[in-house]
Amino acid sequence: MQATVFAMLPAYIYARFSSLEQAKGHSLERQLEEGRAHIERNGWKYSESRELRDEGRSAFSGENRQPGSALYDFEQQAQTGAFKSGVVLVVENVDRLTRQGYEQAFDLLRQLTQNGVTVATTQDNQIYPAGDRIDMAKVMMVIIKAELALDESTKKSKRIKAVWKHKVNQAIAGSGQIVTPSIPAWLNIENGQIKTSSKRVAVLREIYDWYCAGHGLSAIVKKLNSRKEANWTAVRKAQASGWNTTYIHRLLTNRSVLGEFRPFAHSRTHLKDELAGTVIPDYFPAVVTAEQFNRVQGLLIQRQRTGGKSQHTQKNLFSGIARCSECQGVMYYQNGQRVGTPVRRSNGKSHIHRTARSYLKCNNARRNHNCSNKTAIRYEVLVNAILDTFLSAVADDDFFKTKPVVNRLREEVAEQERLKTLKETQLSTVVENLVEAHSKALAQKAAQLERDVEELDAALSVLRDKLKVEEGTATPEQVAKVLKNAREALDSDDPEISYAARLKVHQVFQGLFSRITCFPDGETAAFVDGLAVWCFDKEGNMSGGQMI
Template sequence: MEPKAYSYIRFSSPEQEKGDSLRRQIQLSEEYCKQHGLILDDTLKLTDRGLSAFKGIHRTKGALGEFLRLVEEGKIPPGSVLLVENLDRLSREQILDALNQFTSIIKAGIKIVTLQDGMEYDQESINQNWAQLIISITYMARAHDESETKSKRISAVWENKRSKAGNGGEKLTAKAPAWLKLSQDRTKFILIPEAAKAIELIFRKKLAGKGAERIARELNEDPNIWEPPRTGPKKTGGWRGSYINKILRSRAVIGEFQPHKLVDGKRQPIGDPIPDYFPPVIDKELFYQVQAQLQANAEKKGNAGGRTGKVSNLFTHVIKCGLCGYPMHFINKGKPPKGGKYLVCDASRRLKTCTAKPIRYEEFEQLFFDNFEELDISQLIPG
């Protein structure tokens, strides 16, 4: 049986994907396999888009991490070939971390091929020519040094931008709350009038005692009310209770901006909030009245902590509507016979764009376990 080759492709920025990086790396892999009689595996999608190798995010969260796990479990057989454009695609971490990853792949019987220079690394080649290992270490050290220098330079630029952002200087990025847009000279944000009206209405409704889900429903039912653009996590469109809650707690509505930066792949606040960074969309008195109401609700008995007790819905974030593909939400309408627990299509409930009928939760749960008794849940939800 001919050995399989696996092509690992990585680029750290969206700009590289728009350019020639993806096509070039795919073409190099295909040409190498043709020349060496290898079968290029097309079952594993070993592509990490927008993941940096400097902090090892691609190894812990990306496609490379999945490949390394399969190697460790013996599901990638010895004799297989891992194709990469350069060693810096595999890692830009500190030299010992990069070297440990490199040697662990080779010791598992996997050959590493760098397509740009045609170098082939495996146990036999390194044992016969140890200088090859020295060359690889040099490449890894250089890749880390380049990334570290770039990281320091970018950090200094952003630190300078943050220091000027609160003094009327150029805004940090064009990214802003949905009710704002950036001016052409990038010095100020401009309120979108219809969006600003919707935000103020949300706060007025909340102050009147309405819950987030009810507010979302009322906004969705009014065709004259502005709704969030269908981008990012809100591609389904319309208002959601979760987004309403986020807005109600956001200090951006009174003009504040909290800078963040990535630390080990996670966004963390940095420095103090910047006042008057955004134009306020509501007055502070209304904002703080709502905050006091939210705090009072949170302190009510039985409403101050997180979820406890048994889980109501076993299929949270898993089940979707078979007609439109929107998520199915768990709705508890109280005790039977008038009430009951249901799974309801989100598009049908919020947007009225789907004709799917509610499904009784207990019936679906029973049907699921009757027909999927051999399913290993741990494969779907690790840990």
């Protein structure tokens, strides 16, 4: 009888399940079929476009009501008055909407009904009319069912957490047990063991080698797509779109290549918080060395600081690091004379340029914008001066023995470790005193010291990661070898060889120098970690500097 009052109203169906594992069953289709039948029995208007689905979204955690979910969008429409003319929301039971207790359930029902939404449940055939006060009997029924659903979800959550914690602890202990079938794309599970895919591992190592050689993310994407290399996504639409820079960056920063497994690092469940920071080493087969991984992390930081990707020409080896001393603006690369360019003289005879002549000029001064430094620095002279000086300096055992940034980070780690040890000693003393004589003040002091130790531990973790990255970068001897080989190829007639050489030299300059400063008198200064190590006059001769 009551249903006839709402006859011909447009009806929505809401269907949801919590775990993506449930997608293998028939939960979603069952809810939809029951909803369609319920709509037909009550004479409401059905449309497939009004079927709302939240797959793999928990009502216990409230994820199904967060931005991005179908229910969240429906609630937002209701609150803006989109359903004032009246609609019906058909759902299997109230616990499909929320399993967070009777307060949430009752508030949600009241919010929907006050905004023109009649809620109908198929399992118990109840209707909560829009605009009507929910009677006491129904309120009590909602409370009882909501609390039962909450209790059931809480118990289930505890069981699941216990199972997962046991699996993770077993894996930490080295049992070899597979915690989850979800593994990186370059691995497979065969006969209960995690194995590498030789073809994909080869591609992954190519990507790391290319990035270390100076190729940017876009260049790597072009290489892979040009040779029709199939990408690794499981989604067919994404497979068709090929490789992209976002995925390449993810591969270059994924510590799984070292064999590390971080349980629930990307999970949206409560276990994410409980297992935060847990790392299981050697869980996966390592496919990249720690040295190469740290090298890549250092390069990612460098390129982020100096402007990122290289242009295919990469003419200016100082791009991103050469600055004007007067305005701190970037130095503009100007190509004045190319090798092999024919020039006709005034007497009618032609001349072929045998040397290149390029210049660095302050870009602000060039545009007459707040800078008077109009000096032109001979580009080729500066490149040769820096290369010659570096290659001779490497022969000195005391020069660049340890990078200043490494020394500084080591000092910071040592100081943080000292402070942590001090706090832990203080905490141990306070706890001993607390055992002998309980005191509110001592309890508060112990709690504060625990927080201090946790903060110092977190800071130490960050510093140690930075130190690993810096220590993983190339040594001066390794850099010298790269520069010697690259220098000979810089002016090669083969554009590919020349380009590869410029990429390598540019990469070295980015990693070595914090900046190159150009002065109005034609002098330049090369800075490493904030200290001027070399100064050159306009002819490229050493004019000063400070050894570090």
